[in-house]
Amino acid sequence: MSDIILELRGLEKSFGKRSVLKGVDLRIAKGETVALLGPSGSGKTTLLRCLNLLEHADGGTLRIESQSLELHRAGKKESLQMCRRTAMVFQHYDLFLNKTVLQNVTEGLVIGRKIPAKEAAQTAMDALEKVGMADRANSRPQQLSGGQQQRVGIARALALNPAVLLLDEPTSSLDPERVQEILDLIAVLAKSGATMLIVTHEMAFAYEASDRVIFMDEGEIVEQGPPREVFGNPQQERTKQFITRFLNNKSPGYFI
Amino acid sequence: MDLSYLWSALQAGAGKILPTVVLALVPFGIGVLLGLPAALGRYFRVPVLKQTLDVLVSLIKGIPVLLMLMAFYVISSQSFDSVMQSLGLPFSFRGLPKGLIAGAALAVYAAAALSEVFRGALASVPKGQYDAAYACGLSKSQAMRRIILPQVLPVSLPMGCNIMIALIKSAALGSLVSFIDVMNAAVNSMAASYRFLEAYIAAALIYWGICVITEQLFKLLEHHFARRRTA
Ligand SMILES: Nc1ncnc2c1ncn2[C@@H]1O[C@H](COP(=O)(O)OP(=O)(O)O)[C@@H](O)[C@H]1O
Numbered sequence: 001m002s003d004i005i006l007e008l009r010g011l012e013k014s015f016g017k018r019s020v021l022k023g024v025d026l027r028i029a030k031g032e033t034v035a036l037l038g039p040s041g042s043g044k045t046t047l048l049r050c051l052n053l054l055e056h057a058d059g060g061t062l063r064i065e066s067q068s069l070e071l072h073r074a075g076k077k078e079s080l081q082m083c084r085r086t087a088m089v090f091q092h093y094d095l096f097l098n099k100t101v102l103q104n105v106t107e108g109l110v111i112g113r114k115i116p117a118k119e120a121a122q123t124a125m126d127a128l129e130k131v132g133m134a135d136r137a138n139s140r141p142q143q144l145s146g147g148q149q150q151r152v153g154i155a156r157a158l159a160l161n162p163a164v165l166l167l168d169e170p171t172s173s174l175d176p177e178r179v180q181e182i183l184d185l186i187a188v189l190a191k192s193g194a195t196m197l198i199v200t201h202e203m204a205f206a207y208e209a210s211d212r213v214i215f216m217d218e219g220e221i222v223e224q225g226p227p228r229e230v231f232g233n234p235q236q237e238r239t240k241q242f243i244t245r246f247l248n249n250k251s252p253g254y255f256i
Numbered sequence: 257m258d259l260s261y262l263w264s265a266l267q268a269g270a271g272k273i274l275p276t277v278v279l280a281l282v283p284f285g286i287g288v289l290l291g292l293p294a295a296l297g298r299y300f301r302v303p304v305l306k307q308t309l310d311v312l313v314s315l316i317k318g319i320p321v322l323l324m325l326m327a328f329y330v331i332s333s334q335s336f337d338s339v340m341q342s343l344g345l346p347f348s349f350r351g352l353p354k355g356l357i358a359g360a361a362l363a364v365y366a367a368a369a370l371s372e373v374f375r376g377a378l379a380s381v382p383k384g385q386y387d388a389a390y391a392c393g394l395s396k397s398q399a400m401r402r403i404i405l406p407q408v409l410p411v412s413l414p415m416g417c418n419i420m421i422a423l424i425k426s427a428a429l430g431s432l433v434s435f436i437d438v439m440n441a442a443v444n445s446m447a448a449s450y451r452f453l454e455a456y457i458a459a460a461l462i463y464w465g466i467c468v469i470t471e472q473l474f475k476l477l478e479h480h481f482a483r484r485r486t487a
């Protein structure tokens with residue numbers, strides 16, 4: 001991989017005495033789609049939150065594009081600057097409840113990035129168009145279904161034009177019949193050249209739509225590689241167990 | 257009961273509606289200005305500030321407003337003149353509008369009560385709203401002003417209304433420091449005729465009226481916010 005847009009070294013994070021991330025290294029190339037897999041509690045959400053500086057890491061260096069930051073002693077200003085290089089799509093959508101759909105998308109542009117309101121509205125409408133929600137621009141989040149809310153959540157993140165788009169289980173809160181359409185939408189974005197790190201339990205999606213799969217367990221990256229290799233021929237015992245468990249639960253044989 | 261006495265007591269009481277409302281509204285405003293930062297300090301556990309405010313609020317909540325009012329009166333009667341003298345200001349306790357003392361006591365009460373209301377309202381905002389705001393590149397103060405507080409204020413309205421009504425009724429305590437509100441005006445007007453029942457009924461009707469109107473005004477505000485949320 002030539003053009004590394006995100007480089008993370010030695011990320012450490014503890015909550016109290018409990019060490020949740022134990023020296024995580026991560027490199028993501030421009031345009032790459034990386035699926036992050038792992039059992040619940042393995043630290044996937046915390047990793048994403050540290051990359052987005054929602055969580056204050058205890059150690060590690062992060063470079064995104066041209067900016068480097070020592071995470072444990074990042075000042076307010078640099079943190080905010082680094083934070084604005086990524087955007088996050090949340091498991092529970094977390095749309096701003098006091099704003100319309102359009103305002104949800106323009107907020108980060110106008111307030112966070114000081115883009116003129118008119119230009120921001122245009123960017124926001126383009127993003128809403130991409131996710132098929134332009135006709136609901138003036139609706140309130142409370143009036144939307146879960147799937148629609150997540151579309152807006154994706155538009156809100158896309159409009160910020162992040163170097164890396166972070167998605168934390170974007171389909172886990174959705175009704176089963178809505179999951180596929182959101183996955184399809186994300187797959188389209190992946191194909192269109194967006195750089196993405198996506199936490200997911202949708203194995204078929206990870207297999208088909210990602211360029212690389214990372215398997216995490218107990219705060220460490222256990223194994224990573226192209227989906228065909230990690231799913232077809234896992235090298236580590238923990239990866240094997242995890243994948244087998246999923247194959248037994250979900251429809252087996254799908255990707256072998 | 258005599259309707260003509262009731263009528264004149266009503267007139268006497270109604271003449272003091274404005275000072276009564278002012279004595280409730282000004283402390284309410286001060287209470288919002290002090291109670292909101294206090295609630296933020298407590299909710300976000302600002303070191304020292306939180307512990308100090310916790311004790312203060314608990315203290316104020318545990319003291320009858322009446323007692324606080326009398327304490328303020330005694331303190332100011334004893335020290336107002338000497339403080340003014342040492343500052344070289346030409347004010348004396350004798351000339352001090354007694355409504356100010358009542359207002360100060362009510363403002364302290366309102367600040368404590370409203371800080372509790374705002375703290376509860378803050379707790380009702382989901383954590384995800386903060387995460388989403390920061391993830392969109394908003395700073396802490398931008399997130400607070402644009403995302404969190406606009407959700408806190410509408411939630412605070414019903415409880416805020418209750419506190420406003422409590423303040424209106426507490427204005428009657430002003431009589432203890434010779435501040436004339438609705439009740440005192442109505443009672444004074446009947447002092448010569450000893451028609452106190454008429455005076456009390458008249459005052460009750462006026463308070464009731466003021467409170468009904470206050471409630472309606474708060475309801476209008478609530479509807480305004482609710483429409484903005486869903487329309
Ligand atoms: N704010 C927090 N305070 C304390 N512990 C936390 C917090 N957030 C996460 N954890 C703990 O960190 C571990 C990893 O959590 P998380 O990153 O959410 O895992 P995953 O997303 O892989 O399920 C879990 O044991 C969780 O209980």
Ligand SMILES: [Mg+2]
Pocket residue numbers: 044045046169
């Ligand atoms: Mg998680």
